[in-house]
Amino acid sequence: MNLSTKSRYGLRALTNLLDQDCCCSVKQISKKEHISSDYLEKIFAKLKKAGLLKVERGACGGYSLSRDPKKITLGEVINALEKPEFICPDFCDCQSKSVWQKIQSGFSHVLNSITLDQLKTSNNKSVYLDYAASTPVDPEVLNTMLPYFDFSFCGNTMSLHQMGSVASQVVESCRVSFANILKVKPQEIIFTGSATESNNTVLKGIAFANKSKGKHIIISSIEHDCVLSSAKWLTTQGFEISQISVDKFGLLNLDELKKTIRPDTILVSIIHGNNEIGTIQDIQRIGQICHDRGVYFHTDASQSFTKTPIDLSKLNVDLLTASSHKIYGPKGAALLYIKAGTKITPLLHGGGHEFGFRSSTVNLPAIIGFTKAAEISVKNFDQENKKLSELRDYLIKNILKTISESRLNGHPQKRLYNNINISFDRVEGESLLLELDFYGIAVSTGSACSSSSLEPSHVLLATGLRPEQAHGSLRFSLGRFTTKSEVDYLLKVLPQVINKFRQISPFKS
């Protein structure tokens, strides 16, 4: 189905009206939009009849919107001009009637959910460089998910009837898919609600299930807040936590790890690809060290999953966390790999879902989306790895070249293909972030989770940065939809922004 000329012209003329301070005559708009004024007059008459436009007389006379553009939906505009219909006539009782009804309701839903105001602002330049915080859902993922909200998949995976069993089969096929990606057995994958939940399950679950062996847990100094906070909480429950330091690139001190493991150590949890500085740890060697000493090894792969190859059949990893919304899947889905035979207590007790490791009704559409997202990411790995690491290196090279007193944080080579973290002397990160936001560029200081805290990033401090250097750091994270022209736009704006705040600063170079 095509949108008629009437509707297209109507929308164009209305968004044009939005830009005007006062009323506009049909002539002015017809000239601007190159639409014949007679034709436009007819369109406006219909829009006026529908109560979307009003006419004012006098010197500054003409048409104006009769309501706030935030409250006019595209559906209203198009319905005033034409009646796009997919519905079978009332008397029809054909097999496909429900299909047409669905299309019609989906169509109306989209049009009614977008306002004139949004239509206009969506044309403003916006550059999203915060993919490490969260990613948009890939359209292909969304299309895969939508049917699973349908009646035929409404069953609870634990129900015995056919609909329950259909839902259950779908979840099991997702499990197989992840098992193939990670090269493990399907029963070793459990679905959770978030990476935070997976990480909490590991720290608390291993701690409580293995306390007869010991009460010592090892993490690194650059873990995500959910691991840090879980570890901190465990100290209130009688557990002892050791933090292993990292070098200036963020790589774990392996000798220190070896020395810190004791007979009563029950778990080592080390982040794989760091969320702030992008450094990728050598989990092969860390796993070996833990395996040789008989200690469970968990890695938080929220940022690295599908962005760097992970073959668990070759690694001594006992537990691994991965997340959906970092790889263009929906929020609210994640997984935890638990190697068969690992002693772990669940966080959530109840109906015994997920082999008893995680009771909760299974979030079928989200898991389907997560699976599809992972499959797409794995399939596109070579292509995205090449494209994004080239863009990353181009951005790093040019920022360091054009902005004085700037330095790269994290490892120059062993880093996530989409992560850039740079410190700028004599400026403060939050002001940079907000000023860039005015230019439509979304970036992050440290991690998004800590944007309400005033403390400088613990990760940057752990790599040896002074607090003032940590305060002046920005993270740019690229993604599937990042283009070279967006990166060039950032490169154009960033030096101006840094310069502005260096001028305001009392410290001169």
Next chain:
Amino acid sequence: MYTQKVLEHFRTPHNFGSMKNPTAVGQVGNLACGDVMKLYLKIAKNKTGQDFIEDVKFETLGCAAAIATSSVITDLAKGKTLTEALKIKNEDIIKALDDLPAVKIHCSLLAADALAEAIYGYYQKTHQSISSELEKVHQRITVCQTRLNH
């Protein structure tokens, strides 16, 4: 998170930059905390012979709230006599910005402190008597600065 007023002052701050031959300077804050404010005052005598702030400039390294509070205090202080200027409290700054997030209240304190420090320095330089209240403020700031610098 920030009010429109804060964002306005942040985007186009008033009276920023250094000043040639200022009469007084007040610097507070600490690099480690991420906020440093420096206020420059040009002090002159008004018609009745009282000291007043003829001109004021600021330089700040810090977050959006730090820049906005610096900008606002220059507006509030400009043209006031020193006695009047000392009455500017951090609540006045917050009010002029239509509010500040709770975690950023300290920025308004910092701005009021920078002004007090500049005036304290001026009184000391010109051998004028310093009220016990201002002395207390100065002591508090000094203690805080030394603690932060170590």
